[in-house]
Amino acid sequence: MDRWARRWLRERKIPSTACVGCGLGQVHKKVLMAVEQLKLGVGDVVWGTGIGCAGRQTFNTWKGDNFAGTHGRVYAIATGLRTALPDDKKIILTVGDGDAFGIGLSHLLHCARRNLGVAVIVADNFGYQSTGGQYGFTTPLGCVTDSSPYGTREQGWLQNDIDILTLLKDAGATFLARHSSFEGQNAVDSVVKAIDNRGFSLVHFIYPCVTHFGAISLGSRDKEAVYRWFERLFQDGGDPRFRSGVYHDARGSRPEFAASLREWTERVSKENSTTTGKRFD
Numbered sequence: 001m002d003r004w005a006r007r008w009l010r011e012r013k014i015p016s017t018a019c020v021g022c023g024l025g026q027v028h029k030k031v032l033m034a035v036e037q038l039k040l041g042v043g044d045v046v047w048g049t050g051i052g053c054a055g056r057q058t059f060n061t062w063k064g065d066n067f068a069g070t071h072g073r074v075y076a077i078a079t080g081l082r083t084a085l086p087d088d089k090k091i092i093l094t095v096g097d098g099d100a101f102g103i104g105l106s107h108l109l110h111c112a113r114r115n116l117g118v119a120v121i122v123a124d125n126f127g128y129q130s131t132g133g134q135y136g137f138t139t140p141l142g143c144v145t146d147s148s149p150y151g152t153r154e155q156g157w158l159q160n161d162i163d164i165l166t167l168l169k170d171a172g173a174t175f176l177a178r179h180s181s182f183e184g185q186n187a188v189d190s191v192v193k194a195i196d197n198r199g200f201s202l203v204h205f206i207y208p209c210v211t212h213f214g215a216i217s218l219g220s221r222d223k224e225a226v227y228r229w230f231e232r233l234f235q236d237g238g239d240p241r242f243r244s245g246v247y248h249d250a251r252g253s254r255p256e257f258a259a260s261l262r263e264w265t266e267r268v269s270k271e272n273s274t275t276t277g278k279r280f281d
């Protein structure tokens with residue numbers, strides 16, 4: 001991480017704020033690798049973050065412009081920025097599963113519906129780990145957590161024929177992918193496509209939380225054991241919802257919201273300037 005840190009991140013934020021063994025650093029690094037692959041500089045990106053472990057890991061690390069949103073509301077700030085900033089300025093948002101699929105879901109769906117030009121990186125640790133390990137929106141059914149000592153009875157967004165990416169696809173997203181945090185170049189390639197897309201993109205990263213999910217739900221804080229459990233989720237022949245790769249690629253199929261809004265505004269202004277006399281004389 002050091003090389004990426006020196007080039008793009010504020011040194012006072014290094015080493016990471018995450019617990020030892022957490023997968024968050026792997027997610028953060030994938031995005032930096034994608035930024036490098038796209039040959040973007042510090043001035044080319046605005047990086048927004050949400051709340052919780054994912055937000056804390058990423059917040060104010062980027063040397064360029066960045067911001068933090070309140071829980072689930074990072075998308076509203078990004079919408080304002082997207083409409084105000086030039087098309088070539090990239091907006092990356094790193095959020096957690098609560099920010100994306102819980103409290104922020106309605107905002108997220110509207111971004112997808114509008115095809116807003118942002119790349120949302122969801123770092124999903126299967127629950128509310130920053131507050132001690134309560135169950136959330138992607139916690140597997142039956143998991144013992146801090147708030148479900150006898151196991152959860154609520155199904156999440158990733159089971160029993162429900163996949164949150166399907167909902168986002170139906171809402172109008174133009175690029176969607178899912179990976180584990182410990183994957184290699186194929187995960188970076190998805191982030192490259194997401195950042196490069198002139199439209200709404202989301203890459204769903206599932207990463208191991210050793211401190212709470214590992215300790216409470218899996219019964220072990222041992223990093224190797226926790227990582228092996230997560231690796232099995234993504235093994236060939238496993239649950240198709242945990243298949244890595246691009247889930248939906250419709251880049252270029254719909255106009256990007258801010259660009260089309262600008263075009264429309266220019267057209268209306270032009271028409272108004274030629275008709276003003278007629279209307280009000």
Ligand code: SF4
Pocket residue numbers: 017018019021022023024053125129130208209210211212213
């Ligand atoms: S609590 Fe879990 S998700 Fe949060 S930083 Fe620690 S290991 Fe990572």
